Amino acid sequence: MEKKVILDGNAVAASVKESLKERINLLAQEGITPCLATILVGDDPSSETYVRMKGNACEKLGIISKRIHLPKETTTEELLETITELNEDEKVHGILLQHPVPEQIDERKAFETIAIEKDVDGVTSLGYGQTAFGFGVYPSCTPAAILEIMDFYNIDASGKHAVVVGRSPILGKPVSALLLNRNATVTTCHSYTSNLEQFVKQADIVVAAVGKPNFIQGEWIKEGAVVLDAGYNKGNIGDADYESCAEKASAITPVPGGVGPVTISMLLKHTVISAESYMSKKSATL
Amino acid sequence: MEKKVILDGNAVAASVKESLKERINLLAQEGITPCLATILVGDDPSSETYVRMKGNACEKLGIISKRIHLPKETTTEELLETITELNEDEKVHGILLQHPVPEQIDERKAFETIAIEKDVDGVTSLGYGQTAFGFGVYPSCTPAAILEIMDFYNIDASGKHAVVVGRSPILGKPVSALLLNRNATVTTCHSYTSNLEQFVKQADIVVAAVGKPNFIQGEWIKEGAVVLDAGYNKGNIGDADYESCAEKASAITPVPGGVGPVTISMLLKHTVISAESYMSKKSATL
Structure with a gap:
């Protein structure tokens, strides 16, 4: 039996950031500093934490973090106005x-x-459509992270059966689209799926994107499958039951230290x- | 055993057109006649036939068919100019x-x-993304036709396993997205799928969208499955081998007379x- 691979997201993220440093230096020579604007509305503590983490990751790399914090009473119109201003802001x-x-x-x-050229988080329907059609520039960051990890570890999806558990617009749907474009046969499962276990049991690649702690069980995993856990639940717990899944998988992402850190590095990469x-x-218009 | 249902596309199309007539009458009372512009570039005989069929279907129902025929030497820029003019033409x-x-x-x-408001054929990546996210107005016409047939015959996709064979931007991908939004578990197969037969054998709903005559075999079909054949190959031949598939299926679309006629009626519906x-x-701006 081959050695099991623990897919180390911190190593992948470090490698991505290293390559970005050079690119940021090149931009600096042209007088350009990449800038990510984050908008936080209200004062949800976990949202505050997430936004702060992203902003700090930017600054650590030399990307400007423009942090906009709007009050919780903000209306849709006010938020749209803020976004429009940022769309128009060349910096x-x-x-x-x-x-x-x-x-x-x-x-x-x-x-x-959000203007498509600035949709670095991959949330617009246009960005999703472009990604699904194979010419998207900024896929949603967690799906992009999953592909980045696969590339780092030379995991080829072509001809494999990928089972994605979850169908959210920022995770299940785009990761299904990206894997399909990598020539995997893709099954997208969700809360209406009957007999989920039978689907997961057939998968060469399992993507857990369901948002339920320890939901995917080791006994559902085919011997030698690759398990990619995009879940991040309270208490640093993934969507896949790590211990039991690791026993069967040939490669698996831990939580924490798997998909999470790579997701933030994808946001940085897209901004660059x-x-x-x-x-x-x-320079084309000069 | 239940009676087998031959899914009669002509009946579905007739029903759609009947309901459109009333809506076209209401529009006429406001001085508006729906208008579909078709653009044919070059002189491929089958393309000429398709465009003529669509134009004639429009006129038969009281929709204006504005037929634009560009020479085969047309450049991208010239075509974009024509499209832009049509985007701006209020009529x-x-x-x-x-x-x-x-x-x-x-x-x-x-x-x-093509402007999203006029993308009645559902070809833009934005239209696809909106469809996948559940708020698209004009899904690609053949996928829309498949759903229309399912609705007409009360075929519920929820919780079912749908296997789509094909992944083109106007057929396999959008029909997968639409079935997923109808709460089916969806597997999208294609030329890189290993062991296609094993996937089709598990399907409650099979969508044949592969473009190969008589490709899907009856022995691959699970007893009682629904077979929706979006193929249309030379000599009026579908992608599913009708005779052998019909023996196993609980419901099946014939070719011709299945998905085809409904596809054109979806184009008319979207234009209306x-x-x-x-x-x-x-009226809102009056």
């Missing part, structure tokens, strides 16, 4: 609206207002790509 | 660019130029919806 290369927003806000409308596009366009 | 409610275009043209760029939206917007 901002990426926009991240922290989910969830307070319930009086039309979150989908807000997401859709956007700054590079801005630079190319600028 | 045009839908735009259909007949696929395929001559090879010097960037077809994807041309499709992407677009004219209705135009009317609503017009």
